[in-house]
Amino acid sequence: MKTLDDIARSLQGYDSQALRMADANTFIDRLVAPVQGIERLPLRQCLGRVLAEDLISNMAVPAHDNSAMDGFAFSGAALAGQATLTLRIAGTALAGKAWAGSLQAGECLKVMTGAILPAGLDTVVPHEMTTVAGDQVHIPADRLRAGDNRRLRGEDLQLGGVALSKGELLAPASIGLAASLGLQTLPVLRRLKVAYMSTGDEVMSPGEPLREGAVFDSNRYTVTSLLERLGCEVIELGVVRDEPIALEAAFRSAAAQADVIISSGGVSVGEADFTKGMMAKLGDVAFWRIAMRPGRPFALGRIGTTVLFGLPGNPVAVMVTFLSLVRPALLKMMGATPKPLPLLQAHSQEPMRKKAGRTEYQRGIVTVAPDGQLQVRTTGNQGSGVLSSMVQANGLIVLGHEQGNVAEGDLVSVMMFDGVI
Numbered sequence: 264m265k266t267l268d269d270i271a272r273s274l275q276g277y278d279s280q281a282l283r284m285a286d287a288n289t290f291i292d293r294l295v296a297p298v299q300g301i302e303r304l305p306l307r308q309c310l311g312r313v314l315a316e317d318l319i320s321n322m323a324v325p326a327h328d329n330s331a332m333d334g335f336a337f338s339g340a341a342l343a344g345q346a347t348l349t350l351r352i353a354g355t356a357l358a359g360k361a362w363a364g365s366l367q368a369g370e371c372l373k374v375m376t377g378a379i380l381p382a383g384l385d386t387v388v389p390h391e392m393t394t395v396a397g398d399q400v401h402i403p404a405d406r407l408r409a410g411d412n413r414r415l416r417g418e419d420l421q422l423g424g425v426a427l428s429k430g431e432l433l434a435p436a437s438i439g440l441a442a443s444l445g446l447q448t449l450p451v452l453r454r455l456k457v458a459y460m461s462t463g464d465e466v467m468s469p470g471e472p473l474r475e476g477a478v479f480d481s482n483r484y485t486v487t488s489l490l491e492r493l494g495c496e497v498i499e500l501g502v503v504r505d506e507p508i509a510l511e512a513a514f515r516s517a518a519a520q521a522d523v524i525i526s527s528g529g530v531s532v533g534e535a536d537f538t539k540g541m542m543a544k545l546g547d548v549a550f551w552r553i554a555m556r557p558g559r560p561f562a563l564g565r566i567g568t569t570v571l572f573g574l575p576g577n578p579v580a581v582m583v584t585f586l587s588l589v590r591p592a593l594l595k596m597m598g599a600t601p602k603p604l605p606l607l608q609a610h611s612q613e614p615m616r617k618k619a620g621r622t623e624y625q626r627g628i629v630t631v632a633p634d635g636q637l638q639v640r641t642t643g644n645q646g647s648g649v650l651s652s653m654v655q656a657n658g659l660i661v662l663g664h665e666q667g668n669v670a671e672g673d674l675v676s677v678m679m680f681d682g683v684i
Contacts, residue, residue: 267549267564270294280552283664284622287553287588290587291563295570297598298522300453304542306441309433311494313598318427319610323417324443328372328386331412335400337371339409348404350397351674356381371400380413387412420444430600432494452598457468457490458517460500462510462528463576466477481650482581483525486574488645489585490525491594505529510541518545518566518664522596530562541652542571554621557647558584570596577647583624583659586678606661609637615669617662626656629677639677656680 269295270337271277274286282290301315336643338351350371356362358377363427365381371386386409395403420426423588427437433451441449467477469484480502490497498520503513510529517524530550542548548564548571558580562573572589574581586604595601609629617623626642639660642652658679662669669675 264569267294267518267547271549279510279549282551282553283554284553284587287551287561290593291393291588291592292595294563294565295596297450298455298596301450302453303448303450305448305641306438306446309441309449309451310388310435311440312433312449312454313494314427314429314431314433314437315450315452315598317425317429318441318444318446318449319419320422320424320426321422321444323422324330324420325414325416327361327531327559328380328385328416329414330356330376330380332376332380332387333415334374334387334389334412335371335393335402335681336374336378336380336384336387337402338383339407339411342386342404342407342409345404348402350400352398381659385410385413390487428555428600432594432597432602454494454496455523455593455597456498457484457495457523457525457593458498458500458521459490459525460513460517460527462526462580463502464505466502466528469651482574482576484577485582485650486525486527486585489582489590490593493590495523495593500637507541508568511545514541514545514566518569521569523593524566524569525574525585526572526626527574527581530560530573530575542566542573546571553588555583555587556621557645558587559625561588575647576638578650579626579653580647582653586659587624598633604678606678607637607658608674609639609677611660611671611673611675612638612640612670613673614671615641615660615662617668619665619667622664623660623662624678625662626652626661627658627660627677629658637677639675 270290274290277286338670343347351369352373353366353370354362354364355373356378358375361379362372362381374387388402388407392403424431426440431437461480461483466479466480469479473479473497487497487499500513500517503509542562542564546564546566550564551561552559553561557577558575560575561584564571574584615625625645627639628642629639632638642655657679661676661678
């Protein structure tokens with residue numbers, strides 16, 4: 264197992280007091296590894312879980328060539344050189360039941376959507392394009408091509424092919440795909456166990472009488488909600504006071520139960536920040552000043568085999584560091600195949616001041632301009648304690664490390680929140 268010093272030495276230009284976001288993510292990626300342990304669950308319990316093995320298709324889907332719509336099936340070869348094609352209707356084929364008859368030259372088959380296409384019938388004309396007179400149907404041949412409106416056997420899934428890949432984070436479409444193969448259960452990796460604690464004498468739990476100078480613990484509810492949405496098993500440790508004995512007991516308890524510990528508070532330069540010393544006493548830990556805003560102070564380490572993330576205390580900084588640094592690491596530990604959040608491009612509706620040499624995340628509201636292009640404005644006050652701005656925003660405006668000031672109309676990158684927070 265690599266130590267944090269080993270990883271630091273492998274990064275060119277590593278500086279714990281001025282760490283680039285890219286280097287921070289690389290460092291974390293080299294520290295964490297997927298959990299072990301597989302369980303087989305019913306499909307209805309697999310949403311949000313990670314597939315533990317490649318899912319091999321046990322059948323072709325669809326199992327037969329079939330009609331993509333209601334209409335008339337015939338051999339596409341009959342279209343050659345015709346403006347209008349007239350065929351005799353020999354019968355009707357319904358979905359879910361093979362037609363048992365046979366066709367002669369000059370005949371077609373009335374079909375419903377999903378009906379199996381008998382051998383030799385490779386083209387379907389939609390009912391609304393035709394004129395029917397008795398048992399004759401008139402087809403505009405010059406508006407069709409051979410093979411139109413036919414679903415091919417196996418065009419969705421091939422027998423023996425990979426239907427879903429190991430590491431797939433199972434979404435509703437994935438669950439439906441497994442059901443289309445007739446499966447009732449799937450092998451998934453066990454849930455990642457994450458212990459969370461807030462630290463600080465000034466932090467109080469909702470429901471307690473709020474004393475002067477204290478704040479209610481919003482971070483616990485924000486982070487545990489993010490973890491639950493991600494599909495983690497959450498172990499709540501509540502608020503831990505700034506007392507060495509209490510902190511040591513909390514960290515030891517968390518390390519005994521969880522794969523990951525996340526704490527908020529106690530990683531800055533305050534005199535009462537005992538968390539840093541306790542982390543160093545119990546395990547292998549690094550304390551960073553990351554070139555980012557908000558969220559500069561950050562701690563990363565390991566207690567035994569349990570990975571530790573120490574987040575700053577301000578509510579917005581907690582969310583930003585979780586989304587940009589912790590979430591990708593947790594997905595890797597869950598065994599999910601990495602899929603970075605896409606960055607959309609939008610035109611800024613206002614100038615933004617930006618200091619080169621750090622990555623900034625500004626809360627933004629993305630809308631569609633009258634010309635159809637995306638546009639974005641900030642939520643206003645970008646203070647790291649303004650939690651209401653995260654409610655108003657629908658994404659984070661990501662201003663890169665080397666980027667300077669933004670002029671009105673400039674294109675900027677936006678990390679959208681939908682499905683993430």
